[in-house]
Amino acid sequence: MKKIFIVTGELSAFNYVKALIPYLRDDFRIYGAFLDDIPGAERVVDSKELIAFGLFESLLKLPSLIRAKRRIAEFLRRERVDGVVLVDFPGFNLKIAEIAKTLGIKVLYFISPKFWAWGEGRVEKVKKNVDRMFVIFPFEVEFYKKWGISVTYVGNPLVDIVKPSKEKKTFYKEFSITPPLYALLPGSRQTEIKYLLEPMLKAVKGLKGTFAIPVASSISRKQIEKTVKNINPNVLLLPESERYNLLFHSEAGIIASGTASLEAAITGLPHVVLYKLNPLTYIIAKKVVKIPFVSLPNIIAGEKIVPELLQDDVREDKILRAFMGVIDRKEAISKALKERVTSQLHGNALKTLADEIKRELL
Numbered sequence: 357m358k359k360i361f362i363v364t365g366e367l368s369a370f371n372y373v374k375a376l377i378p379y380l381r382d383d384f385r386i387y388g389a390f391l392d393d394i395p396g397a398e399r400v401v402d403s404k405e406l407i408a409f410g411l412f413e414s415l416l417k418l419p420s421l422i423r424a425k426r427r428i429a430e431f432l433r434r435e436r437v438d439g440v441v442l443v444d445f446p447g448f449n450l451k452i453a454e455i456a457k458t459l460g461i462k463v464l465y466f467i468s469p470k471f472w473a474w475g476e477g478r479v480e481k482v483k484k485n486v487d488r489m490f491v492i493f494p495f496e497v498e499f500y501k502k503w504g505i506s507v508t509y510v511g512n513p514l515v516d517i518v519k520p521s522k523e524k525k526t527f528y529k530e531f532s533i534t535p536p537l538y539a540l541l542p543g544s545r546q547t548e549i550k551y552l553l554e555p556m557l558k559a560v561k562g563l564k565g566t567f568a569i570p571v572a573s574s575i576s577r578k579q580i581e582k583t584v585k586n587i588n589p590n591v592l593l594l595p596e597s598e599r600y601n602l603l604f605h606s607e608a609g610i611i612a613s614g615t616a617s618l619e620a621a622i623t624g625l626p627h628v629v630l631y632k633l634n635p636l637t638y639i640i641a642k643k644v645v646k647i648p649f650v651s652l653p654n655i656i657a658g659e660k661i662v663p664e665l666l667q668d669d670v671r672e673d674k675i676l677r678a679f680m681g682v683i684d685r686k687e688a689i690s691k692a693l694k695e696r697v698t699s700q701l702h703g704n705a706l707k708t709l710a711d712e713i714k715r716e717l718l
Contacts, residue, residue: 358438358717361431362388362397363452365406365445367544367574368615369467372513372706373443379710383718387435389428391574400431404574406448421448429455437461439717442486446470450478453485464716466490466510466709471499479503488716490709493656494700508712511705514615515698518622520604527601531592536565539602539609539625540591541616544572548612549579551632552670556610557588559675568592568606570599608682610675613650617662621653621697626689628663628678629654632670657696661689 360380364370370391377386381396388394389401405420425448432440432455439462442449446469453463468491471479482489483505491497492512500507520527528535538560542553560567569584571577573596584591594602603609603620609627611617620627629651649655651664663678682689 357385358383359385359387359435360439360441360713360717361400361428361435361437362386362390362441362443363401363428363445363449364388364390364443365403365448367391367572369443369445370403371517372466375513375517376706376710379707380713383714384438387431387437389424401427406445424448425451425455428452432456432459432461439464439713441466441713443467444469446478450481450485454481457485462487462716464488464490464713467492468496468500479505488712490712492705495656510708510712511703512701513703513705514619514622515701515703516705518600518603518619520601521597522601524605527598527605531568531594531598533566533568533592536607537602537605538563538565538567539606539611539620539627540567540569541599541609541611541620542569542630543612543614543616544574546575547634549575549583552612552630553580553583554587555670555672555675556630557584557591558672559610559679560591561588565607566592568594568602570594570596570602572596608679608686610679613664615652618652618656618697621656621662621693622701624690624693624698626662626682626686626693628665628675628682630670630675631664631666633667635667653693653697656700657692659696661692661696 362373364373374394377394377396386397387400388397389403390399391403393399401424405424440456442453442465444467456463463486465486468489483503489500489505489507490510491507494509497507497509540556542549542556571580571593603623603625606625609620609625611620611627611629613629613631617629631650651662653662654660665674665678
């Protein structure tokens with residue numbers, strides 16, 4: 357049986373791979389770098405060792421990144437793996453692509469590095485080391501074709517994944533929710549929690565209704581509980597498994613920029629997007645980012661549909677003002693999200709991706 361090695365970094369990529377592996381495990385022996393164990397695959401590296409957010413945070417992780425890279429290189433060499441599937445996480449995965457290519461291993465890449473946002477400096481590295489690029493946004497196809505890179509739009513996995521598991525009435529009753537319900541998603545990275553959770557909690561303190569946080573498994577629940585207790589003890593903490601129920605059954609939300617904002621868009625949830633980095637990282641990013649928006653819904657739409665608060669604007673007074681504005685316009689925002697964002701995406705992405713992987717490697 358042929359062998360593949362899959363590398364994931366952050367929670368969203370891990371969740372995609374968890375859903376992908378059932379399509380592959382009958383045809384391949386699967387190994388990888390994962391956040392947790394996955395049935396049908398063997399975890400060689402713990403991805404929690406690799407995750408950082410921002411330039412200076414990444415420097416602190418450097419020893420762990422070097423160890424993990426060495427461990428993966430040794431494994432690929434020893435096990436004579438037939439293919440690697442790299443999922444997002446470009447800072448690390450482009451190095452693994454280079455290693456795999458030198459070993460004569462076919463390299464498949466799922467979820468494009470955001471070159472269309474950060475500039476084209478590393479596209480040549482992709483062209484040299486990646487055999488196929490599988491993208492999740494239609495506008496990315498033209499970008500890679502321009503560079504002569506083999507690219508396929510497979511759909512967006514969130515279209516299939518982001519579904520409620522409970523009816524609204526059942527969900528409200530189970531968690532004793534007093535309407536209106538609002539979603540707070542401060543992120544799944546430690547640095548996002550550091551920068552976003554406190555101002556988010558302060559902004560909504562005293563507002564009527566229920567505010568709820570689905571606590572990401574990559575974050576310490578005790579840490580969240582302590583901060584909530586000290587600032588806004590009325591906020592409800594939910595298991596991560598209730599994330600999509602919360603997004604579907606809420607009236608509006610305040611959400612960290614990233615995958616969560618696109619998940620919210622798919623549910624039609626009006627929301628405010630927050631984005632904050634280490635100040636020096638932000639100064640560097642501001643000079644190199646090539647697009648006018650940071651949130652995926654606005655990038656896909658090509659216009660500002662949901663408000664974005666960046667860096668020094670992530671303050672409780674500005675968050676509250678933006679949030680109240682979203683509530684006032686929630687029907688119009690929800691309609692725009694459906695017409696300008698989700699209409700451009702299609703599902704069945706992971707099954708399509710699995711078929712393409714089999715076509716390449718079997």
